[in-house]
Amino acid sequence: MRILKILSLLFPIALAASGQSRIVDKVIMIVGDEPILLSDVEESRISYEKRGVIIDNPYSAIPEQIAIQKLFIHQALLDSVEVNDSEISADVNERINTYIEEFGSRQNVEMYAGKSISQLREDLTKRLREENLVQGAQRNLTKGIKVTPAEVREFFRDIPQDSLPMIPTQVELQILTQEPQPTPEEVERVQEQLRDIARRVNAGETSFSAQARAYSQDGSAKNGGELGFTGRGQWVPEFSKVAFSMNEPNKVSRVVKTEFGFHIIQFLERRGDRVNVRHILLKPQIENSEYNRLLLRLDSIGNDIRDGKFTFDAAALALSDDEDTRNNNGLMVNKAQRNTLTSRFKMSELPAELARVVDTLKVGEVSNSFMMDNGKGKTVCAIVCLKNRIPEHRANMTEDFQELKDVVFAHRCDEKIDEWIREKQKTTYIKIDPEWKHRNFKYPGWVKDN
Incomplete structure (x- = not known):
């Protein structure tokens, strides 16, 4: 049932408690001064199971995941990592309101979750705060990592061609937008x-x-x-x-x-x-007649571009309301890409309304007018020209250097984190229940000779 699927995503702890017979809880590991309970492992396992996520050796992988999180939270506190409690509170409120909309009422949410709204709020706040602390500690750990072009070339020099990452279809776009005005x-x-x-x-x-x-x-x-x-x-x-x-x-x-x-x-x-x-x-309300006026005007501009009266470049420079693209002849820049400026977008990176229009265009074609969210909470009217479409392909150094650089950067970060975990285990008090010592952990440092 759909509602159970939603529930497994939103309330894994509640499902674990209500969907299984009650178990006798016990401490299976202590990391620093933080205990890891058998119920913690069971709750995570059931959450993964309900979401259809397959975890190999869950009674090894899940307690290790929790233990690693404890290490990072401890490091975050040592590093005085700050979290924005107001943002967390706003996020929690938004999630709870989403739950209420999904289930129809606060009473339904509490019934399905097996706990009160206040308890849910407390659980979510704790979880999000811990996630922020872990992310902050990891950012501090990897912030000094830099990747040079030579390192990228060296990393991929001996990799077989069929092992290179696939780059999904990308597009380059020019856009001309006009923003409707209130009276x-x-x-x-x-x-x-x-x-x-x-x-x-x-x-x-x-x-x-x-x-x-x-x-x-x-x-x-x-x-x-x-x-x-x-x-x-x-x-x-x-x-x-x-x-x-x-x-x-x-x-x-x-x-x-x-x-x-x-x-x-x-x-x-x-x-x-x-x-x-x-x-x-x-936000002042916009009358429908204003949207209709701009859509008709943009269709007229699009027809003039198709008839060769002027170019899309000239139209965007003279007529577009979008400051980010107007002075670039309408060319869109992908701001989601880290550490670089690129005009290429994966289809998944485009606003949904824009992606639907672009999907139907041929290279060089100008669209009919349409409405879209401008990313700033406003609905604008637009036309778009598809400048280029790069089909899905294996990554290569000539066209996809930034993607390959990102792969190397992620690899370097993983290496740094892996090394840090192994060293942190050596200086952290860790005690593990004898029955759990022989699990197939990735990091053997959880089991100490003492």
Whole structure:
């Protein structure tokens, strides 16, 4: 049943408790001062099983996974790795709301999970916090790793051709977008609503967090609008300028316009060069007639390009509203790629609406107009030209250097982490139950001669 599949993904711990007869729990390993329980292993095993994930030798692999996580969490605490509790809280709230939508009510969620919403919240918060600590420790461990072109060539020199990674189909695109605009009356309505909220909060008539939960159109609404401690460069300039100019706790700012819409900001606290604020985001509504007007205009532009009246390059430079591509003659740049700029996209890296359009185009063809999410929470109208399609192929140094470099980088990171685990085992107190000593562990250092 679909609901059981969803449940196995969302509530592995609950399924483990409710789907199996109760076992007698015991400590099977201690890493540092952290115990690993038999129930921990069983819960993970059942979670993998419910998801259809096959784990070879689960009673060896799973306790070892948990033990390695304990090592990294301990290292994260030594390294003073910071986690953003506000972001975690917002993530937990979003997940719980998703569960409630999937199951229809809070009561259904609690029934299927076998625990209260507050217990689920506590479990999720603990799990996400540990994941953040592990990731932070691993980033610290691998941040100094660099890969040179010579190392890439050397790494792949003797690898058989059929062992090289497959590179999926990639495309290069030019895009011309136009952003629909709200009426002046709608803009004034939104601004006045925000000004009214600010007046009421500053007068003590209501709380900012309650208003954020009720009205904000940002994901932070579930967390009362709180964004957590953030550096100046992590927000768009207009928002950052106001947020970092505020000093009076709980005071609410004037209305701030950004590319995302209109905001009011409440200052909470400053720590060094970071501040924590709440905000409310409202986006003016766009009339359907405005979308229809732009779609017709873009179809007209596309027809003129096909008729040779002007090029897509010239049209994008003169008419596109997208600042990221306009001055590049509409050419899209793949910002998801690490440490490099490339105009190539895998189809899976494109917004869904754009991928569907591109899939039907021939090289050099200009699409009909369509609507898409611009990645900033706004729906825009667009036409696109397929400049190039690179079919699926085996990676080669000429065309796919960055992909091969990423493979080498990942290999170097794995080597560094592997070496670190082996050394960390030597300096960490580890005690293992005699019945578990003869498991087929990857790292033999769990079993010490003492």
